Amino acid sequence: xxxxxxxxxxxxxxxxxxxxxxxxxxxxxxxxxxxxxxxxxxxxxxxxxxxxxxxxxxxxxxxxxxxxxxxxxxxxxxxxxxxxxxxxxxxxxxxxxxxxxxxxxxxxx
Numbered sequence: 001x002x003x004x005x006x007x008x009x010x011x012x013x014x015x016x017x018x019x020x021x022x023x024x025x026x027x028x029x030x031x032x033x034x035x036x037x038x039x040x041x042x043x044x045x046x047x048x049x050x051x052x053x054x055x056x057x058x059x060x061x062x063x064x065x066x067x068x069x070x071x072x073x074x075x076x077x078x079x080x081x082x083x084x085x086x087x088x089x090x091x092x093x094x095x096x097x098x099x100x101x102x103x104x105x106x107x108x109x
Contacts, residue, residue, distance in 0.1 A: 005029055005045040019045060026083055027061060030076040039065040041081055044089065058089040 001022050007015045007029060021028040027043055035041070043061040062085040069078035 001051070003045045003047070005043055007031065008042040008044075009035065009039060019043075020078070024083070026066075026080060027063060028078060028080045031079050032075065032077070034068050034071075034077050035065050035079055037065050037068060041065060043081065059086055060089050061086045 001019060003019045003022065005017055005019050005027075007017055009015075015031055017029050017031060019027055019029045022045070029043065041063050043063055044058065045061075046056050046058045048056055061081075061083045063081035063083045065079055066082050067080040069080075071077050
């Protein structure tokens with residue numbers, strides 16, 4: 001499932017990207033730099049209404065990188081992370097966030 005996402009490795013490293021695959025136990029996304037296996041990360045994405053069959057749902061995953069693939073010709077590096085915890089994020093101040101994700105998604109496609 002390709003969805004726009006924000007991956008935060010720490011306070012200083014935040015990447016706007018897209019997922020290639022999301023499951024109940026893991027997420028696969030692309031980054032511009034390699035990240036060592038074992039690195040904790042936070043992934044925030046919005047499941048659209050056609051997936052949730054209701055309103056869009058924003059979710060934040062706490063995860064740990066378990067695999068990093070060789071770079072693609074486009075320099076994007078596939079990164080697999082195991083989901084350790086998740087939370088639903090309220091949309092109160094999220095309209096700007098959702099708009100930014102939508103803009104980033106449109107840029108990728």
